[in-house]
Amino acid sequence: MPERRERDNSAVLVGLDFGATGYAENLEELRLLVESAGLKPRALIQGTRQRPDPALFAGKGKVGEIKAAVAEHDATVAVFNHELSPGQQRNLELELQCPVMDRTSLILGIFAQRARSSEGKLQVELAQLEYASTRLVRGWTHLERQRGGRGFLGGMGETQIEVDRRLIGNRVKVLRDKLVQFKRRRDVQRRARVRGEVLSVSLVGYTNAGKTTLFNALTHAGSYTADQLFATLDTTTRRLYLEGAGNVVISDTVGFIRDLPHGLVAAFRATLEETIHADLLLHVVDASSSVREPQIAAVNAVLAEISADAIPQVLVWNKIDLTPVPSGIHRDEYGKICRVCLSAKCGDGLSLLRDALTEIAAAKRSAAINPAVEQQHRDTHVT
């Protein structure tokens, strides 16, 4: 009964332990991703393996177990906490008689649901098409091998796939062109800011770390926050007035996740350019997470991928209300601020972050030597 299934949205989760660290935390993250996608996790099938099965990813027996769970819960979808090859995905769908998603398609799906701005929608569509086109290409080589490239049906299939690829290719080009136009507009805005020598700060961090909560607390912006992964997709920028330091431009950005699908990194590169051009990154960390350190590393890996790893960074340990960590400013051996511990939700330590930003903005200000710029700063209106 497909209609009932549609409404029910039950999901069977599958996680296989290949001996990598953080296995349990990754499963918890999968559950959050599944819930963030609007699906209901009904069962979790786990197993241990040395390496993935080339055809089915899991072993035959495990696939039988998954199939039983799918039947028991009348599941809409089986979600694997792994990357599946197009062949594995197809074989599993045939075997389980239900749609199968891997981690990448799950994340792409969440992004598609969340995208609100026209630019965000274009970026997600681009990432989805690029994901689909790799499946198409590989699916095609698979068919090619089977039929030896001969025969009427084979020829037809090939033509159809060529047409699909061309259509996708055309659409990808249209999307890229449109995104370039968005980027131009943003470049103009950014240049105007650079001329003003205003300190620009980007909030970056693992998804659900509390970036938007902190952004709202600092700017009183009222942006959407939720205990979901990828609550924010679009970059929001606000001006923030700091007593003693003047205006600072602050941007909230999309959250990062470990193994962020490459298509998405590429598609969101334009949005993340706000990050690349920032003078300072506030790297927001969920200090209460047991996987705090791997999350910091995952964020730094994405920052390196978008060439933002050389930008000065201050770690913001957020959610200290859930930990014994006291609020405070930490400095490195040269006296530079390297970490601020606070709770964006309770407000504890927020004034310390304002102080830290004031200090950093003042340092940037004193580096700027043009007195006309100073005057411009004083004249700029507070928002």
Ligand SMILES: Nc1nc2c(ncn2[C@@H]2O[C@H](COP(=O)(O)OP(=O)(O)OP(=O)(O)O)[C@@H](O)[C@H]2O)c(=O)[nH]1
């Ligand atoms: N206890 C506690 N919870 C917090 C704090 N800051 C944020 N949260 C909660 O953490 C969850 C995620 O917060 P968001 O601000 O949406 O996180 P984000 O980093 O913007 O997440 P994405 O936009 O999804 O990447 C929400 O449920 C917040 O209420 C904090 O200081 N303490």
Ligand SMILES: [Mg+2]
């Ligand atoms: Mg957010």
